[in-house]
Amino acid sequence: MDDYLLIVDDAVADLAQDRGRLGRSSTAERVADILRDRISEGFFEPGQRLSEEAISEALGVSRNTLREAFRLLGHERLLDHRLNRGVFVRVLSAEDVADLYRVRRVLEGAAVRRLPSKRALELIAEAVDDAERAAAADDWRAVGTANIRFHQALVTANQSPRLDEAMRQLLAELRLVFHVMANPRDFHEPFVQRNRRLFDLLQDGRLDEAATFLDGYLDEAEQLLIRAYEPNR
Amino acid sequence: MDDYLLIVDDAVADLAQDRGRLGRSSTAERVADILRDRISEGFFEPGQRLSEEAISEALGVSRNTLREAFRLLGHERLLDHRLNRGVFVRVLSAEDVADLYRVRRVLEGAAVRRLPSKRALELIAEAVDDAERAAAADDWRAVGTANIRFHQALVTANQSPRLDEAMRQLLAELRLVFHVMANPRDFHEPFVQRNRRLFDLLQDGRLDEAATFLDGYLDEAEQLLIRAYEPNR
DNA sequence: AACGTAAGGATCGTTGAACAATTCGACAAG
DNA sequence: CTTGTCGAATTGTTCAACGATCCTTACGTT
Numbered sequence: 258m259d260d261y262l263l264i265v266d267d268a269v270a271d272l273a274q275d276r277g278r279l280g281r282s283s284t285a286e287r288v289a290d291i292l293r294d295r296i297s298e299g300f301f302e303p304g305q306r307l308s309e310e311a312i313s314e315a316l317g318v319s320r321n322t323l324r325e326a327f328r329l330l331g332h333e334r335l336l337d338h339r340l341n342r343g344v345f346v347r348v349l350s351a352e353d354v355a356d357l358y359r360v361r362r363v364l365e366g367a368a369v370r371r372l373p374s375k376r377a378l379e380l381i382a383e384a385v386d387d388a389e390r391a392a393a394a395d396d397w398r399a400v401g402t403a404n405i406r407f408h409q410a411l412v413t414a415n416q417s418p419r420l421d422e423a424m425r426q427l428l429a430e431l432r433l434v435f436h437v438m439a440n441p442r443d444f445h446e447p448f449v450q451r452n453r454r455l456f457d458l459l460q461d462g463r464l465d466e467a468a469t470f471l472d473g474y475l476d477e478a479e480q481l482l483i484r485a486y487e488p489n490r
Numbered sequence: 491m492d493d494y495l496l497i498v499d500d501a502v503a504d505l506a507q508d509r510g511r512l513g514r515s516s517t518a519e520r521v522a523d524i525l526r527d528r529i530s531e532g533f534f535e536p537g538q539r540l541s542e543e544a545i546s547e548a549l550g551v552s553r554n555t556l557r558e559a560f561r562l563l564g565h566e567r568l569l570d571h572r573l574n575r576g577v578f579v580r581v582l583s584a585e586d587v588a589d590l591y592r593v594r595r596v597l598e599g600a601a602v603r604r605l606p607s608k609r610a611l612e613l614i615a616e617a618v619d620d621a622e623r624a625a626a627a628d629d630w631r632a633v634g635t636a637n638i639r640f641h642q643a644l645v646t647a648n649q650s651p652r653l654d655e656a657m658r659q660l661l662a663e664l665r666l667v668f669h670v671m672a673n674p675r676d677f678h679e680p681f682v683q684r685n686r687r688l689f690d691l692l693q694d695g696r697l698d699e700a701a702t703f704l705d706g707y708l709d710e711a712e713q714l715l716i717r718a719y720e721p722n723r
Numbered sequence: 724a725a726c727g728t729a730a731g732g733a734t735c736g737t738t739g740a741a742c743a744a745t746t747c748g749a750c751a752a753g
Numbered sequence: 754c755t756t757g758t759c760g761a762a763t764t765g766t767t768c769a770a771c772g773a774t775c776c777t778t779a780c781g782t783t
Contacts, residue, residue, distance in 0.1 A: 283573055283765070283766095284765075284766070285561075285765090285766095308734080309734075309735070310734075310735095318766080318767085319766060319767045319768070320735095320767090320768090321554050321766070321767075321768090322765085322766060322767080324558065324735095324736090325557065325558065325561055328518075328558055328561045328562060328565075329561060329565065332562065332565040340515065340516055340735085340736085340774085341734080341735055341736075341773075341774045341775060342734085342735075342774085342775065342776090343734070343735065356650050356651055356652050357652070359648065359649065359650040359652075359653070360650055360652050360653055362600075363596060363597065363600040363648065363650075363653065364596065366600065367595075367596040367599065367600065415592065415596065416592065417589050417592040417593055417596075418589055419589050419590070419592075419593050419660075420592070420593055420596065423656060427652075516736070516737095517736075517737070518736090518737090541763080542763075542764070543763075543764095551737080551738085552737060552738045552739065553738090553739090553764095554737070554738075554739090555736085555737060555738080557764095557765090573745085573764085573765085574744075574745045574746060574763080574764055574765070575745085575746065575747095575763085575764075576763070576764065724783105725782105725783085726781105726782080726783080727780105727781090727782075727783095728779100728780085728781080728782095729778100729779085729780080729781100730777100730778090730779085730780105731776105731777090731778090731779105732775105732776090732777085732778105733774105733775085733776080733777100734773105734774085734775080734776100735772105735773085735774075735775090736771105736772085736773075736774090737770100737771090737772085737773095738769105738770085738771085738772100739768105739769095739770095740767105740768090740769095741766100741767085741768085742765100742766090742767085742768105743764105743765080743766080743767095744763105744764080744765070744766095745762105745763085745764075745765085746761105746762085746763075746764085747760105747761090747762085747763100748759105748760095748761090748762105749758100749759090749760095749761105750757105750758085750759085751756105751757085751758080751759100752755105752756085752757075752758095753754105753755085753756075753757090
């Protein structure tokens, strides 16, 4: 009898993990999810204006609800809200890109200087493997997403939900820029090997080397990106 | 003539600083400003529910507009939006406090390891001076705000607008917790001296010492806060 | 050619009302 | 003590309307 009660209690206690999913569904948030996907996959181009009337009609929600979604995305810096003029898909300046890399150096740098947990190492290893597999299959779009997962996993070493969230937003913002890379292969290829190398250094606990290696890594990525980006403006 | 043009150009260039204030005025944002102030000064207590009807009537705005303001503050983590149950002033858990300090270690730690700019040093010095003056005058509320300004200024050494913004939000969140300190003097007093010491180390360029000093600083602050906080729950 | 003004159309900002959906407490029944 | 049920209160969402603001175009002035 006691055993039975214990099992039930355990099962009930486990439920607490799923509590987060409960509140997670208002129309506005689902609309925001849809728009976020469209933006980060490049369906909406940076600078494009998103008409309240057109989109609310297309999605079958009211203007008020759509505006709530716009606010959410504005706070994530994916949309630019200009008073009385509407919302526009964010256009990142070269200065914005530089700032995003400054933040990356701080977030990823701090992560790399810690001894990563077993779980973090697993996540990182998966991302490295996936990137290599995708590269072998010539699927450079998949390489890109695996690469993003790699850096997201890196940050989890900080063991901070807020830093994870900040990194998620940062990478979403960066995706606004990745689309300017005409040839994704040229951009992603060099980093597949580097991800592997960085992982090896972490696994061996050679944290200082990992830190300096990461700095060079980020410097070069930033340069590549800005070089491809600046001329367009 | 050239001189005149130069002066005009300078004046015009200065205007660029105020550009941020231009777009800044929709009713929803002003409402958010009001509520943010009320929350951070403790007028609304953590856990308290904010009634849409009562507040929209009190402020003379429509429910829809108020809800937009709620969304903004929800994204800043000052309000907790529960579906169909309303918005509540955020209640931070001890785990939240711990996470906030993890983030502080990353943001402030990275700042301290850089050579601060002249401008950053000025801001830091001002905050230190203000805190000492306020302490001498026994105004512990003012010490608290000066202390917050000190840490905000510290982060500016990173030279990153996004990190500045992240720190601003983090400190707003922390203010939700500061109110539990029954005696603000006990909490703030030890840090007035430490701020001065940290500033001296930075000014002398002894960055490594500053970094370890900061770590101890943050550890103790976190302990004090959590000790005063945990029993209440 | 540069600038100020005016008119018109399009779009956003905000409101107020309405109704559906959901929560929560109270109370009754097993 | 647990489980159903009911009703009041509150939120979620929609809709229509009107004023405010911006953009464009056109016209006239200097």
